[in-house]
Amino acid sequence: MSLQQRTALGSAVVALILVALKLTVGLLSHSLGLIAEAIHSATDLLAALMTFFALGVAVRPADSGHPFGHGRAEHLSALGEGAVLVLASIAISVQAVSRLASGSQPVQATWYGFAVAGAAIVLDGARWRSSSAVARRQSSAALQANALHFALDMVGSGAVIVGLALVRLGYRGADSVAALLVAALVLFSAGRVMRRSVAVLMDSSPAAAERAARDAIARLPAVRLRRLRMRVVGGRHFADVVVGVRAGTDVSGGHAIASRIEHAVHEVLPGSDVVVHVEPDAELVQPATKGGRLITVRVRLTEATSALQAEQLRERIEAELSRHPEVAAVDIEEAGPG
Numbered sequence: 001m002s003l004q005q006r007t008a009l010g011s012a013v014v015a016l017i018l019v020a021l022k023l024t025v026g027l028l029s030h031s032l033g034l035i036a037e038a039i040h041s042a043t044d045l046l047a048a049l050m051t052f053f054a055l056g057v058a059v060r061p062a063d064s065g066h067p068f069g070h071g072r073a074e075h076l077s078a079l080g081e082g083a084v085l086v087l088a089s090i091a092i093s094v095q096a097v098s099r100l101a102s103g104s105q106p107v108q109a110t111w112y113g114f115a116v117a118g119a120a121i122v123l124d125g126a127r128w129r130s131s132s133a134v135a136r137r138q139s140s141a142a143l144q145a146n147a148l149h150f151a152l153d154m155v156g157s158g159a160v161i162v163g164l165a166l167v168r169l170g171y172r173g174a175d176s177v178a179a180l181l182v183a184a185l186v187l188f189s190a191g192r193v194m195r196r197s198v199a200v201l202m203d204s205s206p207a208a209a210e211r212a213a214r215d216a217i218a219r220l221p222a223v224r225l226r227r228l229r230m231r232v233v234g235g236r237h238f239a240d241v242v243v244g245v246r247a248g249t250d251v252s253g254g255h256a257i258a259s260r261i262e263h264a265v266h267e268v269l270p271g272s273d274v275v276v277h278v279e280p281d282a283e284l285v286q287p288a289t290k291g292g293r294l295i296t297v298r299v300r301l302t303e304a305t306s307a308l309q310a311e312q313l314r315e316r317i318e319a320e321l322s323r324h325p326e327v328a329a330v331d332i333e334e335a336g337p338g
Contacts, residue, residue, distance in 0.1 A: 011127050011150075015045035018120055025116045029108040032099060033160040033178035036092040037120065040156055040186055043081070043088050044149050079197040085149075085190035092183035096176040107175045109168035117157045117164070124153040144196075152189050156182040203231045209269055213239055216264040222246055223257060224281050237272040239265055244281025254278040256310055 018041040026034030128150035135144040163178030210230045217225050224244040231238050245257050258276035265274045 011131060012045055014123050014127055015041050018123060019045055021116045022120065025110075025113050029110045029113045031107050031109075031113055031160070031164065031175050032092075032096055033163045033175045033182065034113060034116065036096070036179040036182040037117070037153075037156055037160055039088050039092060040153060040182055041120075043085050043186070044153065075197040075200045078193050079201070082190040082194035082197065085186050085193070089183040089186035089190065092179055092186065096179040096183065099176045100173055107164075107167050107172065109164040113164050114161060117161045120157040121154050124150045124157065128154065148192060149189055152185045156185050200232055205230050206232050206237065209237050212268040213237075213241075213265050213272075216268045217241065217243070217261055220257075220260055220264060222284055223261065224284060226279065237269045239269075239272055239274045241265075241274060241276045242279065243276065244279050244284060246284045247280040247282050249278075249280070252310075256314060259310075 019038050022034050022038035022041055025031070026038055128147055131147035131150060132144075135147055159178045159181045160175075163174040166174030209232070210228060213230065214225065214228060217223065217228070222245065225241070226244055227240075227242040229240040241261060243257070243261065245254060249257070258278055261276050262274045265272055
């Protein structure tokens with residue numbers, strides 16, 4: 001069982017305990033706020049279980065039928081979770097408005113109502129910290145969604161405590177108002193989760209990651225970026241790169257440039273999957289006719305030399321020769337082992 005799955009399963013156990021406590025105390029005290037929080041915790045229970053099973057699918061390796069892996073199972077889970085939250089918020093709101101309109105507020109602000117709401121804040125705080133830490137470490141959309149819910153649960157439980165305190169002071173409608181606040185928090189949570197999940201499922205480009213990749217490629221010499229398409233699947237970035245290189249660049253040179261681009265993108269986006277297509281670009285021909293010399297260096301490599309090692313060697317040679325002002329351009333050709 002993965003760390004993500006253990007985190008989701010632990011959240012499900014805590015959610016089950018909170019549902020039982022809030023629902024029991026809410027029914028005994030006739031507190032709509034606590035009943036609303038029980039429904040909210042029930043959606044957290046469902047969300048945690050959906051996350052647990054979705055992560056079991058998401059961690060499966062890529063296969064012939066799913067060449068990009070199964071990471072989107074997390075986002076499908078989060079989308080379904082958001083739909084459940086919307087329905088829960090509607091049910092809570094209808095009941096709260098009905099109580100306020102009818103004036104029927106049979107609420108008892110008992111000590112155990114305060115105790116359960118306080119205990120819920122402590123437990124939700126622990127779940128929020130745990131899920132947030134693992135979500136950041138594993139780049140898990142589903143666990144990020146769960147962490148947001150736990151944070152909003154703390155706010156909702158705090159609102160219930162305030163509502164019960166006002167009920168004890170004589171403001172009978174305060175409990176229903178607290179329930180409406182919980183419903184608003186649930187709806188906000190659902191909208192945020194669904195928006196993020198739809199963005200991933202629709203292959204929306206990750207703006208920050210795309211900027212980082214563009215900047216990394218722009219720093220490479222003798223390369224012109226023509227197209228960059230990016231998407232995120234299961235927390236992993238996939239990049240489709242088309243670049244222009246000097247016309248006449250041989251296959252070995254093109255392969256070395258592609259390796260350089262892959263390495264540059266990996267530096268800013270670790271674990272990314274990068275595919276590079278190389279095209280000739282006439283505007284990148286070295287200006288050897290401006291009073292300087294064009295120096296061609298033929299490098300013979302051994303069979304054990306990797307593409308990255310070859311590219312690093314090319315960069316060192318180019319950097320050394322470019323220090324001489326009489327050198328206008330450097331063209332490095334790679335030869336096989338002799």
